[in-house]
Amino acid sequence: MKTFKIFENDTHQWIVIGRDPDKPNLIIDTNQYIVITKDNCLLMDPGGIELFSAMLATVIKLIPVEQITHLFASHQDPDIISSLGLWDQALNNATLHSPWLWEGFIRHFGMENIKFNGIPDEGNCLKLDGASLTFFPAHYLHSSGNFNVYDPEAKILMSGDIGAAIEAADAPMFVDNFEEHTRKMEMFHRRWMPSNKAKNDWVARARQLDIDMMCPQHGRIFKGDDVKRFLDWFEELEVGILEQKSEE
Amino acid sequence: MEDNYNYFVAAAVIAAKLNEATKVAKNLSLTASNARAVALRAGEGAAGFKPLTEFIDRLAHVTIISSREINTLAANLSKMAANKFRADSAISRFNIVYKKAAQSEHIHSLDESYTRTKLHQSELSNGYSKQLLKLISELEQLKDELRTAVILATLSRVEASQAGDSFQEQLNNVAENVEVSAGQIKEYLTSSLQLVGILEQEST
Numbered sequence: 001m002k003t004f005k006i007f008e009n010d011t012h013q014w015i016v017i018g019r020d021p022d023k024p025n026l027i028i029d030t031n032q033y034i035v036i037t038k039d040n041c042l043l044m045d046p047g048g049i050e051l052f053s054a055m056l057a058t059v060i061k062l063i064p065v066e067q068i069t070h071l072f073a074s075h076q077d078p079d080i081i082s083s084l085g086l087w088d089q090a091l092n093n094a095t096l097h098s099p100w101l102w103e104g105f106i107r108h109f110g111m112e113n114i115k116f117n118g119i120p121d122e123g124n125c126l127k128l129d130g131a132s133l134t135f136f137p138a139h140y141l142h143s144s145g146n147f148n149v150y151d152p153e154a155k156i157l158m159s160g161d162i163g164a165a166i167e168a169a170d171a172p173m174f175v176d177n178f179e180e181h182t183r184k185m186e187m188f189h190r191r192w193m194p195s196n197k198a199k200n201d202w203v204a205r206a207r208q209l210d211i212d213m214m215c216p217q218h219g220r221i222f223k224g225d226d227v228k229r230f231l232d233w234f235e236e237l238e239v240g241i242l243e244q245k246s247e248e
Numbered sequence: 249m250e251d252n253y254n255y256f257v258a259a260a261v262i263a264a265k266l267n268e269a270t271k272v273a274k275n276l277s278l279t280a281s282n283a284r285a286v287a288l289r290a291g292e293g294a295a296g297f298k299p300l301t302e303f304i305d306r307l308a309h310v311t312i313i314s315s316r317e318i319n320t321l322a323a324n325l326s327k328m329a330a331n332k333f334r335a336d337s338a339i340s341r342f343n344i345v346y347k348k349a350a351q352s353e354h355i356h357s358l359d360e361s362y363t364r365t366k367l368h369q370s371e372l373s374n375g376y377s378k379q380l381l382k383l384i385s386e387l388e389q390l391k392d393e394l395r396t397a398v399i400l401a402t403l404s405r406v407e408a409s410q411a412g413d414s415f416q417e418q419l420n421n422v423a424e425n426v427e428v429s430a431g432q433i434k435e436y437l438t439s440s441l442q443l444v445g446i447l448e449q450e451s452t
Contacts, residue, residue: 089335
């Protein structure tokens with residue numbers, strides 16, 4: 001798997017892991033993000049069972065295994081957290097932060113050693129050594145219990161499925177032509193996002209954040225002005241399309 | 249087809265087979281109750297049949313208790329096998345990581361997780377082997393018990409032939425039921441013992 005450092009200061013760094021050349025063809029490509037601080041590491045949306053060994057092999061090149069003390073699952077989907085049963089064997093002192101709503105479901109992946117911290121609907125904060133991260137509510141985008149991770153210092157919003165695009169596994173890591181990129185996002189957002197109301201509420205709240213980089217779990221990272229372009233595009237987009245068609 | 253089962257599927261299939269065996273044994277118990285009633289009505293003509301019904305009832309009782317025990321053992325084995333599969337899966341993935349990240353300065357930080365999972369895997373393996381031996385022993389004991397069913401069916405036929413015409417057919421039906429039920433339970437046990445082979449391969 002490839003790693004790209006997207007932020008670094010004296011307290012922490014953000015790394016994106018993805019574009020796995022050995023990924024089986026029929027599974028969707030995913031981006032995994034990690035925040036490394038002095039003594040801890042937060043692994044965000046660590047991925048499915050199929051990715052586990054590639055992910056662990058990549059992370060262990062960066063930090064020792066015992067430094068992985070926190071996991072975050074934005075929601076309950078298999079591409080997000082079905083590897084949990086294996087991380088549970090690998091980690092002896094870790095906490096999984098995930099929407100409270102999904103605890104009983106996520107535990108089906110197998111969790112005996114890892115502790116569960118249910119994030120309340122309104123979100124909360126996680127302090128990792130010198131870094132402070134916010135679990136930012138993104139309910140119904142697309143899952144009914146769903147969070148993003150915002151880092152005010154790095155000005156990074158890990159946006160989960162918001163901003164996701166379906167494209168080739170060897171695609172560049174950053175959006176380079178926003179207009180062209182919307183074609184790869186449109187179907188995904190129209191079909192997977194069920195609620196215009198939830199979407200517009202999220203857009204209004206996201207506009208209040210200072211964001212340099214918006215990092216989705218599939219596709220490419222938005223930088224600089226492309227973040228605002230995305231928020232404008234998303235606000236205009238009608239989602240939940242199949243439902244609307246059936247109502248006609 | 250059953251030879252192709254994964255080991256934890258095989259354990260679940262054994263549990264299901266023994267559940268079926270319990271149902272047949274319950275019917276056998278009903279047969280014993282009916283036989284007692286018929287023998288009472290037949291009076292002196294079926295005097296020899298009454299003690300046989302007690303044996304049939306005992307056989308049904310032993311089969312029900314034993315099937316339940318085997319069912320529980322097999323269900324536990326299935327659960328242990330699934331946990332072992334998860335530990336096996338983690339170990340094989342750790343081995344991939346050892347190869348892929350061999351040059352990493354942190355590679356030995358995985359050793360503790362590897363050792364812990366290996367220990368867990370070994371505990372599950374030992375527990376699995378013990379439960380498996382117990383399962384085999386229970387299956388074989390029950391199979392032995394069922395040998396008496398053939399004798400019971402034969403004796404029931406002999407006693408039926410001595411009863412009056414009006415009860416002969418009913419008592420012959422009892423003998424037939426004992427034979428058929430025992431045959432069905434034996435079939436479940438035999439195929440369960442065949443599946444045990446798959447479980448044994450996993451414990452070695």
